[in-house]
Every structure is written in C-alpha cells, then in structure tokens.
Amino acid sequence: MHKILITGGAGFIGSNFVRFLLGVEPDLHVVNLDALTYAGSLENLENLPNPDRYSFIKGNICDRILIDTLLRKYDIDTVIHFAAESHVDRSILGPEQFIQTNINGTFTLLEAVRQYWIGKKGDSVKDVRFHHISTDEVFGSLDSGAPAFSEETPYAPNSPYAASKAASDHLVRSYGHTYGLPYTITNCSNNYGPYQFPEKLIPLMILNAMVGKPLPIYGDGQQIRDWLYVEDHCEAILTVLQHSQPGKTYNIGGENQPANLTIVETLCEILDELLPDSPFRPHSELMTFVTDRPGHDRRYAMDISKIKKELGWQPRHSLDSGLLKTVQWYLDNSQWVDAIRKQQKYQGWIEQNYEKRGN
Ligand code: NAD
Ligand code: TYD
Numbered sequence: 204m205h206k207i208l209i210t211g212g213a214g215f216i217g218s219n220f221v222r223f224l225l226g227v228e229p230d231l232h233v234v235n236l237d238a239l240t241y242a243g244s245l246e247n248l249e250n251l252p253n254p255d256r257y258s259f260i261k262g263n264i265c266d267r268i269l270i271d272t273l274l275r276k277y278d279i280d281t282v283i284h285f286a287a288e289s290h291v292d293r294s295i296l297g298p299e300q301f302i303q304t305n306i307n308g309t310f311t312l313l314e315a316v317r318q319y320w321i322g323k324k325g326d327s328v329k330d331v332r333f334h335h336i337s338t339d340e341v342f343g344s345l346d347s348g349a350p351a352f353s354e355e356t357p358y359a360p361n362s363p364y365a366a367s368k369a370a371s372d373h374l375v376r377s378y379g380h381t382y383g384l385p386y387t388i389t390n391c392s393n394n395y396g397p398y399q400f401p402e403k404l405i406p407l408m409i410l411n412a413m414v415g416k417p418l419p420i421y422g423d424g425q426q427i428r429d430w431l432y433v434e435d436h437c438e439a440i441l442t443v444l445q446h447s448q449p450g451k452t453y454n455i456g457g458e459n460q461p462a463n464l465t466i467v468e469t470l471c472e473i474l475d476e477l478l479p480d481s482p483f484r485p486h487s488e489l490m491t492f493v494t495d496r497p498g499h500d501r502r503y504a505m506d507i508s509k510i511k512k513e514l515g516w517q518p519r520h521s522l523d524s525g526l527l528k529t530v531q532w533y534l535d536n537s538q539w540v541d542a543i544r545k546q547q548k549y550q551g552w553i554e555q556n557y558e559k560r561g562n
Contacts, residue, residue, distance in 0.1 A: 456505025
C-alpha cells in the first residue's frame, strides 16, 4: 500500500486531488499536511470518499521537526507537493511569504525526504517519489504568434510568485541530480473548477456577478491564459505518478487560449442563462476595465505533446463544458461561498487589491 504525503491538500487543486485520489485508488493511505492559510479550508474536504484511508494534519511545510515526524510515523513513500502561496497579485503586494513558503518550504521538504529516503550512504530507497506541482508561469510571457512553452523552454519568471516557483523547481531538480532523489515535476497552466478561492479570475467574476458587483478586468483584457479544468489536472498528476520514470518533467495544459475578456463574457452568458430572474442581467454590463497588474504577463500557452505522446494523457473537458460545470458548482454551493464572503480577511483583500485600482 502506498503511503502518500500531500502538502497543501486543503487548497483548491490539492483538495480536488485528495478527493479524486481517494475515489479512484483503493491501495493507499493519504496524509494531508496543510497550514490552513487564508487559501486552505477544511470545508474543501467534507464528505471525502473512503475517509478511513485519510488523515489530516494542520502544520507548516517549513516545520522540519514536524515533517521528519510525519515521514517516520506514516512511513511515507510518496510526497505530492502542492503547498504554496499561489496568487500573483498577492506576490506583488507582499512577496516575502512567497519566498518563505515556496522556496524555504520546498527546501525543508527536500532535506527531510533526502535524509529519510536516501540516508547518509547515498543509497536511494526503491519505489519512492517526490512529485512537485509547478506552473507555466516559470517560463515567462509569450509574444503573440510565438510557439507554446515546451519542457525545453528556458525559465524566465516575471512575478515574485513565478520566481519563487522557478526557484523551487530548480531545487527539486538539483536534489535529483546531486543526491539521486527520485522526483517528477509537472508544470501546469491556469486551473479552474470547484473550490477555487475567489481571488482568482474565474471564481471572482462568478461571485461578483451573482451579487451585481463590478467585474474588474485588468488593462485591456486581451491577456491570454491556457485554461484547464481541475479534474483534468488531477488525472494528469496521477498519470505521471503511475507511469513516468523519475527525473522527468511534463507540461500540462488545456489546449485552449482565450483572452481574459472572452472568459468573462462567456461566464456572463452562462449566468444569464442559469439565472433568468437575476436583476443583474445582462451580467456583461457589470464588466469594468481597471488599472493593469504591474508586470502583467501577456500570454501563456502550453505545448502538451510530450505528456500526450509518452503517457497518453489529454484533457477531457472543453472550455465550454468546464466553465458551465464551474458556474453551476458555485451556484449550488452557496454555503461554501457565503463562508468565504463573510471572512474579514477576504473583504480586506478585495479592498486592498481593488479599491485603489480605479479605471
Ligand atoms: P491554493 O492557494 O488554493 O492552495 C494552497 C494551499 O497550500 C492552501 O491550502 C494553503 O493553506 C496551503 N499552504 C500555504 N502555505 C503553506 C505552508 N507554509 N505549509 C503548509 N501548507 C501551506 O493553491 P492552488 O491553486 O491549489 O495551487 C496548488 C499548487 O499548484 C501550487 O503549488 C501552485 O503553484 C500550483 N499551480 C496552481 C495553478 C492554478 O491555476 N491555481 C496552476 C499551476 C500550478
Ligand atoms: P489569475 O486568476 O490571478 O491567474 P494568473 O495571474 O496566475 O494567470 O488571473 C488570470 C488572468 O486574469 C490574468 O491575466 C489576470 C486577470 N485578472 C483580471 O483581469 N481581473 C482580476 O480581478 C483578476 C484576479 C485577474
């Protein structure tokens, strides 16, 4: 039976992955380590399948003594590392926590598994794996018409968030090269779907539109992201864990790259259809252009031919089907939405990021 330590499993992608993994894989025990920052919540983990195969630990990935204890206590053979500060706008307003969690936290985990799995003699334990979850943002920004990012694209991170993720990727790779740590890395494009904290574009727009608040579009709204439904990301991670050789990296993406404006317009159309009695129809009238993000990356696009060819993974959801499922989920889960809306911390963030933005 595999004994898996998942870090950051109370956040958006991590909680979707925990739910997915417990549902599809009978032969494992999942230990979920999460500090429960503003982005993590136990409500994301309610009604998990097979709860007898699951343990939750509240704690910080920078806490070396705790990590050592968990590795030994549960005899962990696989680490899947999601925990991170993940929002670009927050990294612009307060980069320090990104250095602490994304770089020092990853370093702490790597040192702990090095000692537990490899030991002083350098003889690597068989069948262990450190899987690191990373982002397309490490590659920087693409000019229009430039080819999509491949696994060979040189790193050129632009935001403090992207730079801290790039640093963590390099650390993971170096532990493979220097100490023989069996690792894999996946660099994924923008995710969307259930349980995403409403600071990111898609859930923020859905929640604002539902209550008739402005939909703040940065700059000209022509920035391009490569959108992937979170369930497809979960399948890709499991595919890499089960079928990839150690020492490999794979790009993951959704193979659709609409402008932000198109995303927001589509969300408005879906809401117009699902909420025929809303006083805020047409929701597109709520769209408002606001001051751009400093250093805003213009375009991301992922070339996913390697994972398709080598491991046979490809996304199942089209953008239209994924967005429809996502909007429906936020409409159906008003309790989850209300709990976040009520948080002082969330209100504080909205004021800090948007109130002085102006048009
Ligand atoms: P998230 O912000 O929703 O969740 C992060 C989780 O990590 C939270 O539960 C938080 O409590 C936990 N955490 C933060 N600091 C911690 C610490 N020091 N110790 C322990 N736990 C801590 O993030 P997400 O969107 O689910 O992203 C998960 C991972 O995927 C991140 O590594 C991110 O860089 C990467 N990623 C995200 C996207 C995306 O579109 N969201 C795309 C590609 C890659
Ligand atoms: P975001 O969801 O923050 O992800 P990332 O910056 O990691 O790609 O933003 C997605 C895109 O949407 C990005 O180009 C910034 C833009 N955006 C807005 O236009 N308005 C907003 O209020 C937010 C949060 C993002």
